[in-house]
């Protein structure tokens with residue numbers, strides 16, 4: 420992608436001595452540039468520009484990248500570059516202990532400026548709306564804590580979270596992004612049902628969460644996403660996620 424950035428983002432970069440010459444592979448919602456040991460993130464859609472911007476400052480407290488400068492109007496951030504190039508997908512290390520550790524940490528963060536989960540999802544079926552009505556203790560949610568948003572820092576060998584949405588709501592929701600990944604292998608598993616049921620049981624135990632709520636969110640998240648493209652690999656997992664939802668009822 421080589422479209423010029425908005426003038427105000429260019430001015431923000433310039434004011435922080437950040438030349439926009441090296442662009443990393445595009446993410447789903449952002450453009451990322453690197454200069455030495457810093458990156459500049461320009462989110463171009465949705466909640467990443469607003470609640471995600473504020474949540475990045477929260478995430479700093481639990482190992483997220485250090486933030487050197489922010490431009491609130493565009494949601495742009497200049498942050499620490501995490502070296503190593505490995506994520507929870509590519510590191511080859513077991514993913515559950517790392518996810519569980521990070522999920523425990525994020526729950527403790529302040530929910531100030533977070534986007535309520537109710538506002539994130541519209542047009543849910545009644546059983547989805549019932550999850551909102553029965554959420555007793557809303558917490559900070561990273562909201563997208565999946566394998567590619569957990570980077571292995573080669574200096575410390577620690578996994579570090581990036582790219583929060585900054586939602587507030589049911590703690591069970593945090594498991595969703597993890598359970599629908601890694602996307603390049605998950606839809607092709609012949610044991611997707613048993614594998615995912617096992618994951619839900621272990622996560623619910625470790626995080627003291629209701630497995631039925633985890634399963635319900637995991638089904639809802641993909642099945643009722645109006646923006647999910649017809650060719651999306653996630654379409655393949657939806658029927659199994661629906662069976663899993665019924666399994667835990």
Ligand SMILES: Nc1ncnc2c1ncn2[C@@H]1O[C@H](COP(=O)(O)OP(=O)(O)O)[C@@H](O)[C@H]1O
Pocket residue numbers: 443445446447448449450451458460467484498499500501502567568570581582
């Ligand atoms: N602080 C960082 N250090 C190193 N790489 C990063 C950093 N932030 C983002 N990246 C790289 O850029 C990709 C996209 O960034 P991300 O913040 O996840 O944006 P998106 O919202 O588009 O997913 C990441 O998956 C990662 O490979």
Ligand SMILES: [Mg+2]
Pocket residue numbers: 446447567568582
């Ligand atoms: Mg990301």
